[in-house]
Amino acid sequence: MKTKLLAIAIASVFTLGAQADFLGADHNWNNGSSAVKSAKKAGKPVGITKGVLTIAGISRNADNGNMVDPAFAKTSRPCPPFCIQPTAPFAPAAVETVTELDVINVAQLISFGDADNMIIDARTKGWAKKGMIPHAVNVPFTKLNSKALAKDPMAVVELMVEKFGVKDLDGVLDYDGAKTLYLYCNGSWCGQSPAAIRALLTMGYPQSKIKYYRGGMNDWKLLGLTVK
Amino acid sequence: MAVVDILTGTFGVKDLDGVLDYNNAKTLYLFCNGSWCGQSPASIRALLTMGYPENKIKYYRGGMNAWKSLGLTTK
Secondary structure (H helix, E strand, O other), rough: OOHHHHHHHHHHHHHHHOHHHHHHHOOOOOOOOOOHHHHHOOOOOOOEEEEEEEEEOOEEEOOOOOOHHHOOOOOOOOOOOOOOOOOOOOOOOOOOOOOOOHHHHHHHHHOOOOEEEEEEEEEOOHHHHOOOOOOOOOOHHHHHHHHHHHOHHHHHHHHHHHHHHEEOOEEEEEEOOEEEEEEEEEOOOOOOOHHHHHHHHHHHOOOHHHHEEHHHHHHHHOOOOOOO | OHHHHHHHHHHOOEEEEEEEEEOOOOEEEEOOOOOOOOHHHHHHHHHHOOOOOOOHEEEEEOOOHHHHHHHOOOO
């Protein structure tokens, strides 16, 4: 029990560091914990990383033989429109493309009460209802894309003020207190979160405060990660 | 030496009497089975240990899993 508590303390310390380095594959500090041992009874443990089974209520399906949800097994959606997104679709804008580990790290920060970061599910409501990344907020891309901007730019401003911590100083947008947004949609072939990111950039949202989780729900499910 | 042989034989590295010359070394795109796979990362670590230039190493993290998930051709 002592070992486990110590491990949790260490995990918390690492979390305070930047990004997901603490989840690197070389860390094996929690190797002998009781959590790992109990998981072994049901098969080999399925950690998020070595020795880390759960973070912020997120874990991986523990069945070593589990197969991906058939709803996310399709290989051949028509392109266009479902074309493979580039590594950095927004270049020269420096929007970082991130992985599951970065998203999980931020989910943990949010679960601790952090208000500087936000995970945004940019899919339409119907998709979001079927399951989102834990601690994500659904902001459908239809409210945050070039069409929404053309139709009603003030509605987009209101959304950013209300949800993202942007300030509207008599028509000048102040992004100093704006949250860092982690956006995702259905996967590397999905254009919804990229559309939302393009609209954010058009509005002057700082590049460094936008992250693109390109793998999206498809990669998330492929790894058997928790959805809510 | 077996590793040096691979570097010179396959990757365009030159062995100048024991000093490795990476000027004409190829840019390598490494992949393995997917984001949960440690095989290509292990190779990349070894390449870095050998002094292979960082900017000539690319990591295709999605690997065969992401490749197949898009229905892409395999041979």
